[in-house]
Amino acid sequence: MEPNQVKSFTERFLKAYDCRIIEQTPDYLQTQLSVKTDKDLVHRPFYWMYVEKMGIKPQPVTLTFAFEPDKAPPKIRSELLSFGSPRFSQILKSAQKNGRFVRLYENDSGRLRRRDESKPYTPWLGVNYKLSYICDQKKDEIIQLGIHLRTGDLLQGFFDRIRNREWSSKLPTHRHIIPALISVPEAVGEMEYFLQGIIEQQDLSWARSAEERMKQELARLDAYYPEEWRMSDELHSEKRQRIRETIRQYHPKVEVEVINAGLFYLDEDVSFHLTPKKHPIS
């Protein structure tokens, strides 16, 4: 993230988590954190224990952030927020911890509506997955999936398609939900099956070469240690340990984590015009 991205992310974060902005200039920003944010960003568990036990009115801290090294405010003690700075890492962590699960209804655009008629919503489950390809090295990929909870249609890039729509946390009046036909666990099963397909159809040369390296290392260990019957107990366990270490170091695997997930109720008539992708494996 560039300084201006760090800045706009921070501003949105503070706003979304009810922190009070005291002063805001193009170069710096002063804020009094909300209680929730204070607990995430400022490490002072004893203070919170004390406040809660004694029933005292909490005093969240006030922080001043600058975003570029040469633009710190004069006279005020500020901290530089940049990608990689400890505080910004905490902000990113807090954002991920607190934005995991939603249930949202698409905002009523008001079009095609008569007063006495209730309009239906279609239920979708959206999940943002992080795939990590791991051996002695690692890389990640984010895959956004969405599944229609009535038809089972599966969409990649689901989140990007709904990103620009308006959402509300409450079911608007004169609206109703068409019940799902597929349960959430079933839908998740479908998604996982789909992901497995993606992974297996990928170029797996990274995993093959990691496996190859692992074999070489293991062969070298075999050549280094004497034959089984000549080894003392200590040497035996040493060799076993070396083998374990080697496997831990090289063994290729894929770890799939969920970043966040939500139930999204979409306007039926403005549902996706694009044809959903078919299952790659059938």
Added chain:
Amino acid sequence: MKSVPIRMDRRWLNTFQNHMETDSGWSTWERFQLALEAAESQIIPDFDTLQCLRSLQGFEPLPHQIKTARRVLGDMRGRAILADEVGLGKTIEAGLILKEYMIRGLVKNALILVPSSLVLQWTRELNQKFQIPAVAHKKEWMWDHCDLLVASIDTAKRNPHRSKVLSKHYDLLIVDEAHKLKNRRTKNWQFINELQKKYALLLTATPVQNDLHELYNLVTLLKPGQLGQQTAFSTNYVAGKRKPKNEAQLRKEVQQVMIRNKRSDGHISFTERKVQTIPITLSPPERELYEGITRFIRDQYRQGMGLKNLLSLITLQKEVCSSRDAAFLTLFKLFQKGEQGKEELSPEVHHLVDLLRRVKQQSKVEKAIQLIQSIDEKVILFTEYRATQDLLLRSLTAKKIPAVPYRGGFQRNKKDWMMELFRNRAQVMVATEAGGEGVNLQFCHHIINYDLPWNPMRVEQRIGRVHRLGQTKDVTIYNFATADTIEDHILWLLHEKIDMFRTVIGDLETILEQLELKEGVEQNLKRIMLESGDDEEIRHRLTGLGDHIRRAREEVETENHRRDVLLDGTQSS
């Protein structure tokens, strides 16, 4: 290979269904978006890029350090010996590697084993340069509760720590000064061998010193079997204790696990050091005081005063070369001591105090001010004595030259603050201590040695703060030398005789170890000053010591050269 094992995380599903059932606990649209964006910003798109570079604050690693980190992460798969020559930033390289693994989530816990004198320095460097929250090991419980620990190897290898450490799996182990692991029969070697680690970095400037088997032991610790079984190694590669055979093959094997950057590599450049001697002539009252003190010491020596006391008297002589104020303090102590035993102050001491009182102006201070005014850039001035430091600060302030103090006794915060002030506001820093390796004064390129430490290590440390990797300008070193005093002799030894200021003496520590002196250089010098009858004898004995140091240096250089030939295939020239 048909497929890879996949681990699906499903722990989230329960919570999600819980929210559905209770219809509560949902987050908001904006927070949901922020969470995804946060995750997106931390994605690692490739196996082999250096992600850590974009998250470093306030310092930029040098090209050879970045290249080294890349090779270790890529080609060497996280197990390597970092064998750069002294001063090229092995710590930085290790920090880059640790940071990269942490960002990628491949290292969650790491153990950094260093000599106990370096524990705090390592911790600070990791914290400040890399924002790695490493902690210095202090208590036994920390083994279980801290993920990133810097500990002394001597502590860690002893129980109760030992069993704790051995019971854990470390994602990364870093061992600094790893030449202490050259003998496989030692506790150190066996301890590191037993440690459970995924990645490992061994740092040493001298991977082989006396015996090729040292190299074998080091490599075996890292990658058992890389150089074959021990007997095979001996037959294949060892012709004599220090004499290898099949060198090209051995080098090839070693280079797969070892990286060694050298000063002589074209891409690593150091700027020049310029040395100027600033001669100072004492005014008649100052000269009288100096002579008075010299006579006093000689008399005491002849009267058979205890050696220990005598050596501290030499300090008085050193001090009087620095400033009247510095000498005054020591004299004052002598005075107090005298009073306890006797009714009256001895006439000799009394006389000295008298002489001291008569000194009104100090030639050296005047010279310093003159010089600083003529330099008109940032200057760091080193002195050995607090009293001199105070005097200089007073005198500079009187001349409206902005100056800040720096000394060992300051709290960490205050030290950092003084550095900031020096960088941004002051022209001069008057320091009694060089500060640790982490102290970085590259924005300054003038050093004044107002007086000289008699310990060469301390001299080198002073210069090393300013003249180091990353310094872009030539550095000028001004040495003050008061004519016809012991200071003159010392400067002669360090400058003329062993050329300590102009050239970077690679590994001074090793050279000084090589000397095998019973006492340190400093003590030796004091003894010479004390025992010699006249200047001629002093010069004669200093020549002896100087030659001794020169020989040691040559030996170390030959040794280094032999190592270079072996490890890098450098041809003899």
